[in-house]
Amino acid sequence: MDSQTPQSSPASPGPQTPHTFQVDLRGLVDLLSHHLYSSPKVYLRELLQNAVDAVTARRSLDPSAPARVRLYTASDGGAALRVEDSGVGLTESDVHSLLATIGRSSKRADGLQEARSEFLGQFGIGLLACFVVAERIRVVSRSAREPGAPPVEWTAADDGSYTVRTLPDSARTEPGTTVHLVARAGAAEWLAPGRVRALARDFGSLLACDVRVDGEAVTELPAPWDRPYPSPAARRVALAAHCHDLFGFTPLDSIGLDVPPAGVRGVAYVLPSAVGPAQRASHRVHLKGMLLTERAEQLLPDWAFFVRCVLDTDSLRPTASRESLYEDETLAVVREALGERIRSWLTGLATGDPERLSAFLAVHHLGVKSLARHDRDMLRTMLPWLPFETTDGQLSLEEFARRHPVVHFTRTVEEYRQVAPIAAAQGVGVVNGGYTYDSELVEALPSVRPGTVIAELDADTVTAHLDAVDPAEELALSGFLAAARARLDPLGCDVVLRAFHPLSVPALHLDDRGARHEQARAEAEERADDLWAGILGSLRGSAPRARLVLNHLNPLIRRISSLRDPELVGTAAESLYGQALLMAQRPLRPADSALLNRAFIGLLEWATHGEDGRR
Incomplete structure (x- = not known):
């Protein structure tokens, strides 16, 4: 005998009893109405969809079959609806296997799978959606596939119960289906004649079937x-x-x-x-x-x-x-x-209808710019038409590039406002690239217009275009400049003297992103505790400081530069600094606002007491 003891085999399983899922129809209807569908109005779409699909199925069997769907509302003011179609219809077995089985679709049956692409419905929910507005549904149908089969009636309630019975031939003499709905409590408005007509027209105006509500045509073909x-x-x-x-x-x-x-x-x-x-x-x-x-x-x-x-x-x-x-x-x-x-439509306007294109761009240039920044062909096409704010007025980049050998641009609206008046007076053309997409399009300009030179305009470039003051005159004003610099130094701003046009501009505030970044870092360092102040201090960069450019040609600057009182010179410098910020429409920091208030009060005191302190 074998000395090894065999292992015991597991006991044979007993017979298993099959079970089926139980569906709470009312709970399912609540799920549909609150989570799947956005509105109860979809019930009518489902009815129209089923009817049109039934017609499509019948015409696949008989192309000469009629294609009509009729909706009838209650003439006595009741909350009911009847929908008739000339579709393929159902037999009694179809009713049991399709209408009474949630999720089953007639579009899967009877060899019609190959015609599935012609159907509107693809999910087999069907009449279930009608329970969103109806408490009872009655369907009377006669099959076109089995001409000898009698009409069949299926009646269902929203509690999940249903009955099926066959009817005499007189109940429906032609193939097709009729659906009767009776409204549930609180849903009568969805079966009202006006609402049904509006929904049928909204959902079904382009359907290939002849759809009518109470005799009134719904479909409006061709589109x-x-x-x-x-x-x-x-x-x-x-x-x-x-x-x-x-x-x-x-x-x-x-x-x-x-x-x-x-x-x-x-x-x-x-x-x-x-x-x-x-x-x-x-x-x-x-x-x-x-x-x-x-x-x-x-x-x-x-x-x-x-x-x-x-x-x-x-x-x-x-x-x-x-x-x-x-x-x-x-x-x-x-x-x-x-x-x-x-x-293609935009391109056609550009080549054949410039007036309509101009009217369009006056409203929607932003959308075209958005397209052009990614589409070089569109940028090339729209180049003569897209408007940009420039020192020469509203121009296209094409026209602006023809006027200026170098296309200067700024990246922000604030920078443009700082330099535009001065740059224009010096003959320097500037494009405002601060608006959405504009700087990206300027930078893309050489790719569609070879040979174009572009340059970002910064404070150094502007200052380089301003005329220097005679060294002897600047030396004579060294005391005035030193007093002005001392007053503005805490604000991170230097003072320089230049001669430029227009004469009406006494001072120009210039900075760039690097200077603004350093200014923000310095302010944060002042407010921080010792630890963060040390960290921020280690981030101190070598970015140029902002500068207040005084116009030596301006009569006011000439008078101010002759002042001898350092305190009064400092107050005047603060006033010029604040006025230059306001002219550039720059946002004011708390320190700038405090400076403006201090300078304003200082000037009032000087005006009322005089430079020597006498009234």
């Missing part, structure tokens, strides 16, 4: 952008009216979005007023004619924030709620294609 017009001007007028009805504004222009490879047709409307880049425009998207969302934000590139779109597509995927678009590779391709179409 406004697909209709023939006698002239381009007539098309613009018609689309402008469509935009006003849809979005509430009259557009500057309309841009056709016919992109067949991307399965997209529609129109983009140019906003008549400026909007910021951070304000994302929302767009209306129809999926195979059915309105999917009116708040699509990711449809266009970020730079195209100056348009609002309405379009129909058969290539994009909806999310589970069918109220937004699924972010995938297809959407990325469509986004790029639509952006290219808008880019």
Whole structure:
């Protein structure tokens, strides 16, 4: 015998009893209404969607079958709705396997998988969404696939119970389905005639079926952008009216979005007023004619924030709620294609309709600048048109570069305001690069205009263009300059004497980012404790100090320079420093505000007492 003892085998498992999930229908309806759908109004979209899909399924079997959907509201003022379609219909077995099984879709059955792309619905939620507004649903249907099958009735309540029975042939003589809804408490408004008509028109105006509410047509085909017009001007007028009805504004222009490879047709409307880049425009998207969302934000590139779109597509995927678009590779391709179409429209305006382009840029130059900074072709196209603030007035970079051998620019609006009057008087052209995207576009200028020289304008460059004062005269004023420097030294500002135009400017405050950084560091060091003061002190750089440039040609400076009282000279220097800051529209630090107050009071005392202290 084998000396090894065999291990005991585990006991055989007993028979297992299968169980099925229990679904709390009321809880599921609450989940749909509060977390999946944004509004109860989607119930009508689901009804229209099911009806249109049923029609599509029947026409795949019989292309000559009618394509109609009829909605009837309660004529007696009651809260009820009836929806009839000429679709494929259901048999009794279909009812048990499809309507009574949550998540099952008729679009998966009966060999119609290959036609799935033609259907609007993709998630099989179907009639369940109707319980958001209805307490009871009754469906009467007759199948087109089994002509001999009798009509069948399915009645369900929102507590999860349902009944099924067959009906006599007279209950429905033609294939198709009729859905009856009875409103739940508090939801009667959603089945009111006016609300049903408005929702049906909103959701279904572009559907390929003949949809009517109480006999009134809902569909308006072809879509406004697909209709023939006698002239381009007539098309613009018609689309402008469509935009006003849809979005509430009259557009500057309309841009056709016919992109067949991307399965997209529609129109983009140019906003008549400026909007910021951070304000994302929302767009209306129809999926195979059915309105999917009116708040699509990711449809266009970020730079195209100056348009609002309405379009129909058969290539994009909806999310589970069918109220937004699924972010995938297809959407990325469509986004790029639509952006290219808008880019082509801009290029067409630049080459063929400069008046309309100028009107557009007067409102939306920021959006075009945003595009041009990444797109060299667009920058090259828009170069003669994009406006920039310069010392020569509002000009394009193309015109400005033709006038000046070197394109000087500042990176901030404050720097531009400091130097613009002086630079213009000295014949130095300057572009204000402080506005959004402007400095980036100036720096990109040589890439599209070879040979262009650009240079950032700093305090040293400006000072170098100012005329030096005769050394003998400057030496004679050394006492005045020393007193002025001593008063402004605590503010981190030096004093220099130059001669420049215009004569009306007594003093010019110049600094650069390095000087401002050093100034901020010094202030922080003064406020810090010993530890942080030591750390900040170790960061002391060699950046140039700010400077107050006194204009020796100005009559006021000549009079002030003749003063002999050092205290009065210091007060005058502080006044000139504060006035130069205000002229440059620079933000005032607390120390600057205190200086202005002190200088103002000092001048008042001098004016009332006189330089020698007498009244």
